[in-house]
Amino acid sequence: MQxxxxxxxxxxxCSGCNLRELCMPMDLSDLDMEQLDDLTCIKHAYQRGGFLYxxxxxxxxxxxxxxxxxxxxxxxxxxxxxxTGFQMAGEIIGMDAISSDAHACDAIALEDSEVxxxxxxxxEELSRKLPTLQRHLHRILSREIVRDQGIMxxxxxxxxxxxxxxxxxxxxxRFAARGYSPTSFYLRMTRQEIGSYLGMKLETVSRTLSNFxxxxxxxxxxxxxxxxxxxxxxxxxxxxxxCV
Amino acid sequence: MQxxxxxxxxxxxCSGCNLRELCMPMDLSDLDMEQLDDLTCIKHAYQRGGFLYxxxxxxxxxxxxxxxxxxxxxxxxxxxxxxTGFQMAGEIIGMDAISSDAHACDAIALEDSEVxxxxxxxxEELSRKLPTLQRHLHRILSREIVRDQGIMxxxxxxxxxxxxxxxxxxxxxRFAARGYSPTSFYLRMTRQEIGSYLGMKLETVSRTLSNFxxxxxxxxxxxxxxxxxxxxxxxxxxxxxxCV
DNA sequence: CATGGGATTTGATTTACATCAAACGCGCTC
DNA sequence: GAGCGCGTTTGATGTAAATCAAATCCCATG
Numbered sequence: 001m002q003x004x005x006x007x008x009x010x011x012x013x014c015s016g017c018n019l020r021e022l023c024m025p026m027d028l029s030d031l032d033m034e035q036l037d038d039l040t041c042i043k044h045a046y047q048r049g050g051f052l053y054x055x056x057x058x059x060x061x062x063x064x065x066x067x068x069x070x071x072x073x074x075x076x077x078x079x080x081x082x083x084t085g086f087q088m089a090g091e092i093i094g095m096d097a098i099s100s101d102a103h104a105c106d107a108i109a110l111e112d113s114e115v116x117x118x119x120x121x122x123x124e125e126l127s128r129k130l131p132t133l134q135r136h137l138h139r140i141l142s143r144e145i146v147r148d149q150g151i152m153x154x155x156x157x158x159x160x161x162x163x164x165x166x167x168x169x170x171x172x173x174r175f176a177a178r179g180y181s182p183t184s185f186y187l188r189m190t191r192q193e194i195g196s197y198l199g200m201k202l203e204t205v206s207r208t209l210s211n212f213x214x215x216x217x218x219x220x221x222x223x224x225x226x227x228x229x230x231x232x233x234x235x236x237x238x239x240x241x242x243c244v
Numbered sequence: 245m246q247x248x249x250x251x252x253x254x255x256x257x258c259s260g261c262n263l264r265e266l267c268m269p270m271d272l273s274d275l276d277m278e279q280l281d282d283l284t285c286i287k288h289a290y291q292r293g294g295f296l297y298x299x300x301x302x303x304x305x306x307x308x309x310x311x312x313x314x315x316x317x318x319x320x321x322x323x324x325x326x327x328t329g330f331q332m333a334g335e336i337i338g339m340d341a342i343s344s345d346a347h348a349c350d351a352i353a354l355e356d357s358e359v360x361x362x363x364x365x366x367x368e369e370l371s372r373k374l375p376t377l378q379r380h381l382h383r384i385l386s387r388e389i390v391r392d393q394g395i396m397x398x399x400x401x402x403x404x405x406x407x408x409x410x411x412x413x414x415x416x417x418r419f420a421a422r423g424y425s426p427t428s429f430y431l432r433m434t435r436q437e438i439g440s441y442l443g444m445k446l447e448t449v450s451r452t453l454s455n456f457x458x459x460x461x462x463x464x465x466x467x468x469x470x471x472x473x474x475x476x477x478x479x480x481x482x483x484x485x486x487c488v
Numbered sequence: 489c490a491t492g493g494g495a496t497t498t499g500a501t502t503t504a505c506a507t508c509a510a511a512c513g514c515g516c517t518c
Numbered sequence: 519g520a521g522c523g524c525g526t527t528t529g530a531t532g533t534a535a536a537t538c539a540a541a542t543c544c545c546a547t548g
Contacts, residue, residue, distance in 0.1 A: 098386035142342035148392030
């Protein structure tokens, strides 16, 4: 069974991290060595199923994912849950907690993962000295707002088929940005989790994926997806179908 | 017809603004007079239907609403639109634009309104000197993320009835926080706009409101709403109905 | 005050998706 | 390798909400 334990904490420096391009793309010239030390953060490992943080927990740090895959979810008191995102290497997570000093959602590892813990008070302190870092922090926060608006558009005005196509294309782009194949990848999450994220039931997810496969757009076997035609899939995201 | 013109720009100081509690609740002791001058911003008036900003416009400033009512919406290239929020006095708007230096949505006045323009570069500059302001900015950004997550939960896992009840209760709370009646208020937006925001069609909004009225929960006449029983309405937000 | 156009309500019908249900497949552990 | 449980697929049926349509209301304007 899953043991949500934290393995092997380790201090690391952002300057030496190969994900800097994705998570903290600042101009290095702004950073002298002393300042870099201030940003040094602690690396933790999480097993599949482990909680990075829980809703309600006191806010201390943001987390940069180094390797692995997470989901975030909010729980309604009724027991209903809504997956609010899937996060992969290079992405920053935990920003919802700043507003109330407590985490507003759960973050759970979908595979064995490593994260850098970034103590937020130190981040604020340092960003007062480094305008570039300050600007970057603002951009990250704002980017999250824009991402959420996109999901609102998706949930509010797209049909099941479109949502799923948009979802696959989004994953595709993000894998591509990390140097992986944009057309062949593993889904780390269950149909149920995809459904929760996209506002549909797991059966509908399954059926729609089967339809895509039937139409020759993708091949799906268990959790591995192969997209045969990105353009055709893209055309699914849009009004009903004006078959070209 | 609407003329989206800007009327009567005027310089004002935050120190003298009666909305400070809602939009910039900092400890005044941190601010000396000189710093206050730096935060002085420009007041603009907008007529109903006027654009505060348009999607794609260059990002310069955040805006604090002093009086009035706005909606924000994102447009899909297909012409589909999604209302992403309704903003009222004391709320800050425009934060989605920070990430790309361009506005990601339209902001449109739903009634004659006044806003304070807060040049963002000056805000960043000042927040490097004032940790309290810095912290406040971070909180505002994060609060927007939390708000969006709530809407995702609403759109992804609630039924029409629940969404509309949650919507009315949200308005109720926000009016109450501003010293207005929580049980009697005007809707500034059309059924169509409510529907876009809540992911349903205007007919469904109308029908559901009629149902609420039929159940004696509210009285609705045109755009004026009276909530007769906040608790009962609250109970609508939840799983199907375990009638108490 | 009359007129016109958009907003709203309400009804009839359709439909996309949910629900219920059963079978299958895959990865566990024993 | 047998047995079990979870995740997934697929089918049959039900239903909430969309769509289509028409009547009414309300405000703006001449």
